Amino acid sequence: MQTLVWNALDNSQQNAILARPALGDSAKLSALVSDIIAQVKSTGDDALRELTAKFDQLELPHLQVSQAEIDASEDELGDEIKQAIKLAKDQIDKFHQAQVAPVIKVETSPGVVCELHTQPIESVGLYIPGGTAPLPSTVLMLATPARIAGCKRLVLATPPGKDGKIKAEIRYAAKICQIDEIYMVGGAQAIAALAYGTQSIQKVLKIFGPGNSFVTEAKQQVSQDHQGASIDMPAGPSEVLVIADENANPEFVAADLLSQAEHGRDSQVILVTNSAKQAKACEAEVNRQVALLPRQEIATAALSHSRVIITESIEQSIKVSNQYAPEHLIVQTQNARALLPQLENAGSIFLGEYSPESAGDYASGTNHVLPTYGYTRTYSSLSLADFTKRYTVQELTAQGIQAIGPAIMNLAAAESLDAHKNAVAVRLQHLAKQSTGGTQS
Amino acid sequence: MQTLVWNALDNSQQNAILARPALGDSAKLSALVSDIIAQVKSTGDDALRELTAKFDQLELPHLQVSQAEIDASEDELGDEIKQAIKLAKDQIDKFHQAQVAPVIKVETSPGVVCELHTQPIESVGLYIPGGTAPLPSTVLMLATPARIAGCKRLVLATPPGKDGKIKAEIRYAAKICQIDEIYMVGGAQAIAALAYGTQSIQKVLKIFGPGNSFVTEAKQQVSQDHQGASIDMPAGPSEVLVIADENANPEFVAADLLSQAEHGRDSQVILVTNSAKQAKACEAEVNRQVALLPRQEIATAALSHSRVIITESIEQSIKVSNQYAPEHLIVQTQNARALLPQLENAGSIFLGEYSPESAGDYASGTNHVLPTYGYTRTYSSLSLADFTKRYTVQELTAQGIQAIGPAIMNLAAAESLDAHKNAVAVRLQHLAKQSTGGTQS
Known part of the structure; x- marks a missing residue:
């Protein structure tokens, strides 16, 4: 693994070391x-x-x-x-x-009910x-x-x-x-x-x-x-980023890095730590553990383009992670949960020393189908919502259309859409007739 | 508008009249x-x-x-x-x-907390x-x-x-x-x-x-x-399907059809009714109203490839709508709300005589950016969720990893992913050592 000091890099070098590998021809x-x-x-x-x-x-x-x-x-x-x-x-x-998802139902004005359903x-x-x-x-x-x-x-x-x-x-x-x-x-x-x-x-x-x-x-x-x-979503090679501080257990960190590295030769594995000592300890542990793996050859190939990034602080480690936008983000720091509000652009986050990526891969309960390749910036982790579609329902009473109808007619007129305006006008006229002269329409 | 009797068509004819127009070169x-x-x-x-x-x-x-x-x-x-x-x-x-969306937090097993967040x-x-x-x-x-x-x-x-x-x-x-x-x-x-x-x-x-x-x-x-x-979503020409029964007001139905037709020459406008009398009345109203529109030329072009479909029952009307999968679905029947559970594949549904499409286009409160062109079968109406991304968080305690760790190791072994297994093993060994012989790791 290549070890780099974040502050020793200029902006374009920082971008370059966090760039995803190209995907071939x-x-x-x-x-x-x-x-x-x-x-x-x-x-x-x-x-x-x-x-x-x-x-x-x-x-x-x-x-x-x-x-x-x-x-x-x-x-x-x-x-x-x-x-x-x-x-x-x-x-x-x-x-x-x-x-x-429960049905969401809001009466936005008296007589105007809007609902969001899923199917x-x-x-x-x-x-x-x-x-x-x-x-x-x-x-x-x-x-x-x-x-x-x-x-x-x-x-x-x-x-x-x-x-x-x-x-x-x-x-x-x-x-x-x-x-x-x-x-x-x-x-x-x-x-x-x-x-x-x-x-x-x-x-x-x-x-x-x-x-x-x-x-x-x-x-x-x-x-x-x-x-x-x-x-479901676009995809690229799988990846993990581990944020570790000086208190992290190097044996755990190394095992987590390797569990990503063994996925494939193109896996991305990144360790970000504010402790140079920790960086060394983790690398030694990676070298020790990788030699014992049946998929050693694959893991070694993945490690060859992976990185250890040394930062000046946990805050800077978080900044690096947010910029990289990892699929899996493992946080092995003291009080990992306290960092959660600052963590952005991650598909699934693993908090603390007893939350390895394997847990989410198999049995914690979260979904292991996650956006990769930086797509966490805009795409969601697979969830129940992906198997459904949302649609809206609205129901207006006579009172409802009378309340918001004039505004609709104004807006339709501003957009030069007369038929839109007319769809409200015929209803308001009908209601006006009803209230003055019976029910003929 | 071309008028067709649904039951007089064979399966492939039915599919053909509900097919979307091709989108050019x-x-x-x-x-x-x-x-x-x-x-x-x-x-x-x-x-x-x-x-x-x-x-x-x-x-x-x-x-x-x-x-x-x-x-x-x-x-x-x-x-x-x-x-x-x-x-x-x-x-x-x-x-x-x-x-x-509130944070969803579930303790899936004692000591295993899974969360779904949005950002x-x-x-x-x-x-x-x-x-x-x-x-x-x-x-x-x-x-x-x-x-x-x-x-x-x-x-x-x-x-x-x-x-x-x-x-x-x-x-x-x-x-x-x-x-x-x-x-x-x-x-x-x-x-x-x-x-x-x-x-x-x-x-x-x-x-x-x-x-x-x-x-x-x-x-x-x-x-x-x-x-x-x-x-946000793929797109095609805008469209409306109106389900009307014999009680619907033809003036309202016609105004709604036209408010879609005036959008563009390629707009799709479909009326589905179980009443031949209603079909005639609506068509007469469309002809009367269209002549009064500033965008008459556009609306007429759209109407030329639009359809009136006569069905044998409201149930069959619903079947036709579900098959077409409209962007906008207007239901002008007695007790429209009772039909809601049977309605599928619609982007936004307008229930009852006082709920024109214009209401949703402007001011009911629902979003007017909706899947078109049959995409309602899998895509959602634009909503708050589209401006956010979902991600998961998990946090396991020592008790948590001890509870589900053995199952994870079994699954990892079955998938020949030894490093995944090892990431759990090092933690369970560490905990076993702690409980027997102090805190060295």
Whole structure:
């Protein structure tokens, strides 16, 4: 890890060390993905089989996982992991249940009632990456809020393993979330199938979940097409920033940095500390712990472009974090909670020495689908709201339209929209007639 | 307006009559807009001046509206319109104030506290279209929630009129919302300036507001660029669907249809009624009223591709509306409120005979920036939440990590993420040592 003293850098150097890495040749990726999407739109299931043969070297007998295969996960797994999956689901459930939005109802003037309601999005696609590790936790993070929101159709897509099967942990997580539609397809082709539908897979309205650069690019492309599907959020490599003071336990800090570094070679890991001594201690601990990891090679690659930034104060550490806008922000300082009001632009914040990122990744109850790549400045952490849409309702009585009608007519006239004005005028005239001469209209 | 009987159509005909019109040559528009954005990125203010000269035939002495010009609006306007603008702001304020999200805090297990917070988006760009009519109402709809959210910088961009000035109504609405940064620039070039910044205009993080096809395309493009800006929502032509039964007042229904039709030639206007008699009466009223409108030509163009759909029942009318997914849904039936639970996919719903669309457009208090073009299926009506971002916080005590730590370790192991497991293990070992042998770590 490169160690830098913040105050020794000028403004442009500071910006440079907090800049995200570029994401490779996007024009080439974009063209490749666009071809895959076109192929799925054109030949549907056949394209899915061909692309799975090409990219996953697998001949699939069928695309959909049968209910028997889903149910079999119960017997394939030991009690310990099943209990852990259930505990995580229970935690996530509690936190997302608390997010159910009440109807907001305001009488803005006598006889003018305005309401804000939410409704579930009818059908949602949940993408679960395959790759080096199966991710049952992501099934829980996506399916639990979708169920609470009341989405009618939950469709899970995930690439099969080398044995042509979906890992039992993923099937089990899906089972306890009552997902009965699981398709063995991954990559850009899975996103295309979810967005446009094929013979076997009915299209969905919105697609959620993380993925590699092909998946991310495919999600962007289908979200730009009116005939495609909405998506949860844009994505980039995963990242963590740790603010530590001199009291932090270097063993904990190092373990947290490494738990991000092992995600992928492109992971961003940043330690910001106001103690040069702490910086050294953490780096020594990182070097000690990384040597023991099975994913040492990946973590080392990530660490090679990661940074230790030494600041003059905790306040300056916070400033650096707010500027970087991290996905995960771990605060290992004395009285971490007191800093909360000053922390900006973070997807999920972990306060104090017993709150590792792993807790949020799996089982604290918060969602682990978070904005990355600086998108925390404007995008939200995944929550129940993302599985619903807000809409408004208004109801005016005769008294209500009489009260605000003249103002509406004035505003409509100022905007040269006479029909808008007239829609109020006909009602006010009708009411005036009623009050003077009976009910003819 | 074309009149159709729903039950006389087969499925594909039903889909066809509810389909949105295509949006013209998107590849050509995309290239034009992409050039404009590149020009603004490259030469900044100079590009803004050149493009304003080209598209608006105006030589601007300065881009920014001075505080004196903003303040002068107070004297340029009569009391009536100023009162109307203030009343509308007050109504919008009441409804959006009620949307302030409380912190949600849940102890998911003893010692595991999860929280959902919101924070304002630091800087927002508010785009106000020019064109045939100035829209002070849109200033209020965007600036009021931005102020309530606590956004630090509110930047308004709007094209100048032929006199090289911004209409007094817009300056006045901005003034009472305490906006002091107003730029005289419109179109795709305004969106580019807001997203990337120029010498005079500092970039913003998120851009809001309606606009023509150039503005909409520019918003899409900058939102796809990591260096650009987020946007409120995708957009298409504005639309209304009215559900009327035999009791509805045809004069009211016709006025509501026309208030949508006058927006633009591409406006969509749909009447759905279970009464053939009502359909005839409404059409006669539309023909009578349209002849009296200053914007008759625009409204007539919109009506030429609009539809009257005759259904067999109110239930079927609702089904048609849910399938169409309208931006505005007006329900003029007996006991309209009782239908609310069955209404899906509408941006804003107007219940009963005294709730015209104009009320929501200006002064009921609801926001008039709504998803169009079928996007109500997944996107939300603009609300306070759009000016903020949600993020989570978690804090675990020693007891908390001891309770859920073993499950986290199991899940991390199942996902082959050893460093994730280790981040918990080092803490549990530390606590075990503390409880057996003092505080060394």
